[in-house]
Amino acid sequence: MNTEHDAPALSDLIWFKSSHSGDQGGNCVEVAAAPGTVHVRDSKDREGGSLAFTPEAWAAFVGFAATQPLTA
Template identity: 75%
Template sequence: MSTEQIMDDAAGLAWFKSSYSGNQGGNCVEVAAGSGAVHVRDSKDRDGGSLAFTPEAWAAFVGFAAARPLTG
């Protein structure tokens, strides 16, 4: 998996979207690392707000998700 930088928003965050997301308009999220927090937002509703997690909480989530097989 690779990531693609999407844009810098007004807060100066560099948002990234996974290459797994593709361009089919499906369920995609963008992630940005900020000062002391990891921000997550819906790629289809960039103005709809974002969630912020501690780096430790985000790392725990990613580790949990990586250990699960993808189902379709």
């Protein structure tokens, strides 16, 4: 069972930003994997909270997003 007490603190996670993200701002997210959870946050507002997904839900989203055309 996973409880908040034994879950890693968000500040202890290793966050990754997309290689497509530049330093000019824009819409960027960061992702961190923890046992049983994938966390996602806004790279411009790291203290603003994050969303947590199961690895299966995250994989489904990434698979779907990869098939969508890019828009300006």
